[in-house]
Amino acid sequence: MGFDTAYEAISEETDSGHRWAFGTGFSDPLAGVDTSVPAGVDGGDLATYCLMLGDDALIMSHRLQQWLTRAPELEEETALANIALDLLGQARLLLTRAGTADGSNRTEDDYAFFRTEREFRNVRLAEVTDADFAGLVARLLVFSTWRLALLLRLQDSADPVLAAVAEAGVKEITYHRDYAAQWTIRLGDGTDYSRQRLEAGLAAVAPLVAELFVPSAVEERLTGVAAGPADLRPEFDVVIAQVLAEARLDWPAVAGLAGVSGQAGRDGVHTEAMGYLLAELQSVARAMPGATW
């Protein structure tokens, strides 16, 4: 096989345009799916709710991607990459759903790359940085335990698109939660040092937990469509207690991180870490708007 350039070797002319690498040239993850809004459901509220769940996945995925080339072992690098990919896939579906629900037809890229920080609706847990691998394990345990409880209930959503995304997501997040739980036990019940690191990780995420269970006005209005955040707490507490008991750890007694004038992630009010994250996530798309890759 002779190619003049490496670019030629990985590129291909197709009827639908020029594709230059595996996985590119794919624009609509909901192509062919019935995206009409169910009767009695407010399209604007549904779109906002999809952004909340989609932004949780997108921002958590980006933080996980930042671990690539920095993970302690190749196996963990592969694991974090795959978890990030699952979450990115969920984000793509949910952001695309948002654009169809409110009739604006904004694409996943419009939402991911061209919104400002105040327009992102993710919980603050998704955006914070991790001090070390144990910190990430603690955060992933909390995030996936909460999201699994949420998606489990969302399978019965009155919006069939949300229900379908949730049904596939449950299988994926179950696997992520098991991965985080196994590392929690290995580190917590490991050496004195690994235990200290994990305790520090739990202490760092504990202040961000209360926010996960506070219903926003949009979620309260979307009865039958959204999963009520407060309802997730008992399942979350049971699972976390099971894992911590195996790891011989206690949940740290720390106060929750207050919002600003009562506002937090779901209201678009974020921590300092969010601006830096978005700068990295959005810089290429903003420098070259309309570019495809």
Place this chain on the structure above:
Amino acid sequence: MLVRARQIAQSVPDPELPMMTLADLGILRDVAVTGTHVVVSLTPTYSGCPAIAEIRAELASQLAAAGFADVEVRTVLSPPWTSDFISPEGRRKLAAAGIAPPVSRHEKTAGPVPLTLFARGPQVHCPACGSADTVRTAAFSGTACKDLYRCRACAEPFEHVKEI
């Protein structure tokens, strides 16, 4: 025309597992033909699987080459893909390629999903020697759909398609 379109769509290979066709993988939901317009319905395996883009492009180009000018690839999200959709032929091909096929799906139960810390994993047989004395060495592998195992009998490391 329908038979031909279906044959072509069924035989498109998966880019990550090229010995597997779309029919083997169990992601092809439907093929419908109206004149030269073909609608192919697919269910993605994992939400973020990048192979789906490649599969769409391959479907379009192979059907176009066979004279179907207008190809539409639709996504079917529900019911979601499960490893149970992999055909018996697909399982044989995986094993022949040194990848242990998925065993059987976890039965879906109502209520919270239990942690697997307290459950036994699937009984995975070594694709090289057939031994059941295998151990999982990593929860993920090169793609989202696989994890890594090692055979204690013949010492061979191998990939396994996860049960979902």
